[in-house]
Amino acid sequence: MTMSDTVVLDVDGLRMRYGSVDVLHDVTFQIRHGEVLALLGPNGAGKTTTIEILEGFRARSAGRVQVLGADPAHGDERWRARLGVVLQSWRDHGNWRVREFLDHLGGYYAGYATAGIPRPWDTGELIRTVGLEGQAGKKIKTLSGGQRRRLDVAVGIVGRPELLFLDEPTASFDPQARSDFHGLVGELVAAQETTVLLTTHDLHEAEKLADRIVVLSGGRIVADGTAGELARRIAGEDEVRWLLNGQRFVQKTADSTRFAQELFARYGDDVQELEIHRASLEQTYLALVRQAESTPEATR
Numbered sequence: 001m002t003m004s005d006t007v008v009l010d011v012d013g014l015r016m017r018y019g020s021v022d023v024l025h026d027v028t029f030q031i032r033h034g035e036v037l038a039l040l041g042p043n044g045a046g047k048t049t050t051i052e053i054l055e056g057f058r059a060r061s062a063g064r065v066q067v068l069g070a071d072p073a074h075g076d077e078r079w080r081a082r083l084g085v086v087l088q089s090w091r092d093h094g095n096w097r098v099r100e101f102l103d104h105l106g107g108y109y110a111g112y113a114t115a116g117i118p119r120p121w122d123t124g125e126l127i128r129t130v131g132l133e134g135q136a137g138k139k140i141k142t143l144s145g146g147q148r149r150r151l152d153v154a155v156g157i158v159g160r161p162e163l164l165f166l167d168e169p170t171a172s173f174d175p176q177a178r179s180d181f182h183g184l185v186g187e188l189v190a191a192q193e194t195t196v197l198l199t200t201h202d203l204h205e206a207e208k209l210a211d212r213i214v215v216l217s218g219g220r221i222v223a224d225g226t227a228g229e230l231a232r233r234i235a236g237e238d239e240v241r242w243l244l245n246g247q248r249f250v251q252k253t254a255d256s257t258r259f260a261q262e263l264f265a266r267y268g269d270d271v272q273e274l275e276i277h278r279a280s281l282e283q284t285y286l287a288l289v290r291q292a293e294s295t296p297e298a299t300r
């Protein structure tokens with residue numbers, strides 16, 4: 001995947017209030033072309049609200065938002081054709097057959113093709129890409145859960161979106177379907193250079209797919225960086241364990257690679273059973289959320 005410096009999504013000081021309750025406070029982040037960004041956060045943190053504002057489905061209370069160069073509150077059809085949204089699961093159109101349904105939806109995008117981006121995606125090629133060749137002639141209502149999710153993805157990308165929104169894409173997937181889906185998104189990003197904004201509660205998914213992670217807690221961004229950067233900042237140090245002349249040692253260090261090099265330089269083959277434990281994204285995430293939740297409102 002190539003990431004460029006072009007900012008495709010720019011959120012600055014975003015606020016959202018439902019009635020008298022503020023649910024987003026001064027949310028600021030950017031996404032660059034070709035980047036996969038995972039938006040993480042506990043239930044009620046404001047992820048779906050943020051995504052809906054960015055998609056143009058919900059009006060914000062304040063702040064500046066630019067998505068593919070336009071304000072989503074005023075995005076026209078041409079702008080919308082450049083976005084892809086993978087919804088929770090396609091329940092309608094059960095009597096349509098997979099190929100005719102995708103053909104039909106693709107028709108909406110034909111007028112929005114550009115010199116660089118042929119729209120829509122050729123239906124046969126799209127069906128192969130999402131792995132539904134065997135179901136192309138079947139009615140949607142006869143598809144299994146995993147096959148439906150593949151269809152959801154096909155619906156989301158039929159217009160070859162420049163920016164793809166995935167809101168909890170693998171919730172309720174079995175491990176095989178989840179793994180297939182991750183492969184599919186990885187291929188899409190690599191081949192099409194699509195930019196992706198993903199929300200998930202699955203930290204392995206975030207670690208696997210995302211170049212960058214933004215953590216939202218109580219409507220505020222509490223962290224923004226790569227999984228490695230967040231781990232180093234929050235969990236701090238790696239733990240190195242080894243056995244030397246029959247004795248066990250444990251050492252915390254900020255630079256475990258250098259520590260191990262020095263250990264071998266000093267003791268050579270006498271160092272045995274070396275283990276390096278890095279903080280997992282899960283530990284980091286839980287620490288971040290705990291820290292945010294224990295900070296008094298007035299000091300944030």
Ligand SMILES: Nc1ncnc2c1ncn2[C@@H]1O[C@H](COP(=O)(O)OP(=O)(O)OP(=O)(O)O)[C@@H](O)[C@H]1O
Pocket residue numbers: 018023041042043044045046047048049050
């Ligand atoms: N239409 C609405 N009217 C009033 N309050 C709402 C509305 N939609 C969401 N909220 C509130 O806004 C807050 C943020 O909700 P949101 O759905 O954006 O969170 P989330 O991070 O997506 O949560 P989850 O992980 O549970 O999906 C919550 O406190 C929720 O109760």
